[in-house]
Amino acid sequence: MMEENMITQCPNCSKVLPPKKVYFCGGCMTQIRCKVCDDVLEVDDVGCTNCGTLRETKNSTISPGIVNANTFRLHETNSDRTIEATFSDSVGKDLAGILRDFSINNRSKTINATGFNIQQIDSNKSMYEENLKMIDADFSEQETAKINVEKEVKTEEMQSPQYLSLLAIAMKKLPASETEWIVVYSFFASNYGKDLFSKDDLLEKYKESNRLDDSKKSYLSRNITAAVKGGYLNPLATGYSILEDGVTKAKEIISRTSSSPVKKTSAKKSSTETGAGDETSTKKSSRGKKTLKRLNNIDFEPEGKESLKDYFSKYTTVSDSERTLLFINYMQNILEISPITFDHIFTCYDLLNLRVSENLQQTVRNSANTKGWFETTGGVMTLTIKGKNQIRDWNKN
Structure with missing residues (x-):
């Protein structure tokens, strides 16, 4: 007592x-x-x-100065031991680290916090590891899910290219012809070159750009055919695909910074004119033709460079399209002339004593539309990627 x-x-x-x-x-x-x-x-x-x-x-009574107490309880089924401790917020933040110490050392540690102790006891390592996994899952499950969603959104945004809308392209009048419009529509309808598309898909793009009318519907097939002949589209059994040259052409059109020059619209169009229904194409008529002239201030036998005659003789040509392609490539890349006009093309024909089309301008425009080797925007000739590839393939042979 x-x-x-x-x-x-x-x-x-x-x-x-x-x-x-x-x-x-x-x-x-x-x-x-x-x-x-x-x-x-x-x-x-x-x-x-x-x-x-x-x-x-x-449970300990909260000592003065401890706020926002948190209770931790660990139950061991093998021995039915129970550990309970009350932590303040500052101590509770280190709970995960304390549990890791339990697992690594295979022993519980004495925890001193505001006047109370948790006694050392032997521990079961596998049980502590299991408890640690459960606590980690509780703390990180929602945060991990949030991070994964954010990663998926960012990845999707990075993979999705940003282009002008079709309405914005129409407002800026970036395509110079209906064939170019078909290429742009095909680019969007194919999900930027990834999927097949149909005529109905193209009509939807016409609506999206606010350009659909009866004329566009009537001439849709002909304009698609012009894009196919230009090497931009590939007709398949179940629809169309846009070729690599078509993707490149569409991106070039969309990247233009100003409106393309609009060609005069003809009241009547010849049935043989390429791209029928194109409101920017010119009529095939001798009326209003520009008189071409030979340019005598150009040296086609430059010192240290290949002459036009020698360059042209290396190739076997069978059409005006092929001859025009060679002339443009020679003047652009060997003589480094800019700009190249219809007068330059006429001069090459005349210098080599070749037969010249009665309407050379229209012949060159038709070649540009059907072959896609060069462009004739504003009467100025420039090679396209497809034209450069054609020259490379020619040189290999």
Whole structure:
């Protein structure tokens, strides 16, 4: 009985105990007596050394200064041991690190926080690892899902190219002909060259650009045929595909910074004119033709460079389209002339004593539309990528 009266302070937190016999400290809820035999418990003992009863643990009363307390509870099924601790927010943030220490060291550590301790006990490593996985999953599941969604959105945005809308392209009048419009529509209808498309898909693009009318519907097939002949589209059994040259051409049209020059619209069009229904194409007529002249200020036998005659003799040509392609390539890349006009083309024909078309301008325009080797925008000739590839293939042979 004397021993009972001698316990005046809590051996854990030094709080003064009441004069009556108590089993727990009111300050830290540490068990100080065995509830079976009333024997005094040492602060480091797991249980009573007299009867073997395990020490009980209770939720600690929050000490002054601790706010936003968080309770941690760990239950071991093998031995039915229970550990409970109350943490402040600042201590609770380190909970994951503490659990990792449990797993790595295979032992629990004493945790000192605002006046209370969690005693060291032997631990089951596999159980702590399982608990750690569960806690990590609780903390990171929602955050991981959010990050994955953000990554998917960013990846999709990076893979989706940004182009002007069809309405914006129409407002700027970037395509110079209806054939070029068909190429642009095909580019969008094919998902930028990835999918097949149909005539109905093209009509939808006409509507999207606010350009659909009865004339466009009537001449749709002919304009598609012109794009096919130009090497931009490929007709298949179940629809159309846009070729690499078509994709390149569409991107070039969309990237233009200003409106393309509009050709005069003819009231009547010849049935043999390419791209029927094209509101910007000119009529095939001798009326209003420009008189071409030979340019005598150009040296076609330059020193240190190949002459036109020698260059032209290396190739076997069978059409005006092929001859015009060679003339443009020679003047653009060997003589480095810019701009190249119809007068330049006429001069090459005349210099080599070749037969010249009665309407050379229209012949060159038709070649540009059907072959796609060069362009004649504003009466100025420039090679296209397809034309450059044709020259390369010619040189290989």
